[in-house]
Amino acid sequence: MISFSKSLRAAILGALAVGLLATVTAPASAETFQIDAVHSAVLFRVGHFNTSKVWGRFNDISGTVVFDPASPAAGSVKLEIKTESVDTHSENRDRHLKSPDFFNAVEFPVISFESTKIEVASEHKYNVTGVLNLHGVKKTITLPVEHTGSGKHPRSGKEIVGFEARLTVKRSDFGMNFMVGPVTDEVDLIIAVEAGVN
């Protein structure tokens, strides 16, 4: 009984040690990670009537991240957002946002970003340049991305990584000119992504 208890304790300690090591150890080589929509978010905020900042989000996000901490420049990012999933906590405002006044969600059902170049800015920080396809307009932009962490999922044991980018875009650059002024042209974006190996 005692020996069983000892071996059980050893096994638990061993597993914990391995788990702990795994959570602090970054993936050793370039891996392809699938974006986990549940633990990811694309948030936006705009100024409203020169008074407040109104927030919204997109709920349907997918894509892949190819990442190797030893060679980040060799990585890549593909992100797809379903325009229809825009959510501002007001059903009627969401309907208006999906109309041709703003996102025109039926005509442009997907917002996408595909990287073309990744540069290291500083430790855990990268400048990811790529093509943003929004509202039918493709423009090259650079996302300042922070690598927020890597580790292993505690249940599946699969490798996961996290990134966050904050930037401001002008919606008029993408042909979304409706009510520029009362609703600001500048849109602040936060893209927070958790992705895991399948």
Next chain:
Amino acid sequence: MLLDQIVLPGIVYPALVAGLLAIADPALLQGDRRRPSRTGALALAGGYLTAHVGLSGWPTLPPAETSEWLFWLVLGTAVLSTLLGLRDPDGRAVWIAWVPLVAVLLWTLTRPLVRYRWSVPQSAAWLVVIAISVLVLGWTLHRLARQAPAVVSPVVLLALFTTVAATLGLGASARLGQLAGALTASVAAGLVARAVLRRPIEVPGRLGAPVAALAIGGLVWSGYLYAELPAAGVAGACLAPAAALGALALRPLANARPWTRVVAATLAATVVTLPGAILAGQAARAAADEYEYGALQPEAAGYGRCPGQVPRAAA
């Protein structure tokens, strides 16, 4: 906001451009009081394009959005109509050249839906329905311009464009509504120019009928396919000229006074377009309580008032 965002780009500038183009006919300027003006197509298109640029900026090339395709199609139709109208003032040749432009309109209107949403049979069915509606609209507008020139046709169109602008603005998209409103402003500018200068100025006239059909057809179908314009709004807009023609064909009106004919034709067109406007208005009213103004109580917040908000006590 009202002046900068709506009145100037959507009404005043389009009316000025349309009015100037309407009187820019060389024959009119030389004092020919009999021949109808031939710049009606350019005037209507000029007003529409001015509104598009003022409200949405210059369209990209190649066009990205359906409304941008509509910009170039309206411009192309106006130029074609005016050039062909130099040899064929009746405007019949224009219609042959117009059909391929309608085909492009169909493609631009349905392209994303065919790609992402519709099955092949659905696509075929919708293409037939949209094509028929735009062709019926074009044919009846042309008949109206021929049978009831001078004031009847522009006044009917004034009523049609106004109702469509309200329906689109309430039920689909403010931007589409503003573009339809620019058509109203253009026709109104033509009527004012006619009254002031006492010249046979017609906006849109026979040559402008294809422009009007393409613009209004494109706008209402965009509102239905890409926003939430009620089907009654599309049907009303496409059938309004036919209703006006039907009213004018009634025996008691055949020899009636001109203004009686104007009123009867306008009423008939308006009756057909009203159900769509009412449905759109009801939907907008139901939505207003939650979205934007209804939920906000600036009196309580104490930091200003939303534009257009009526204080609750006064409402």
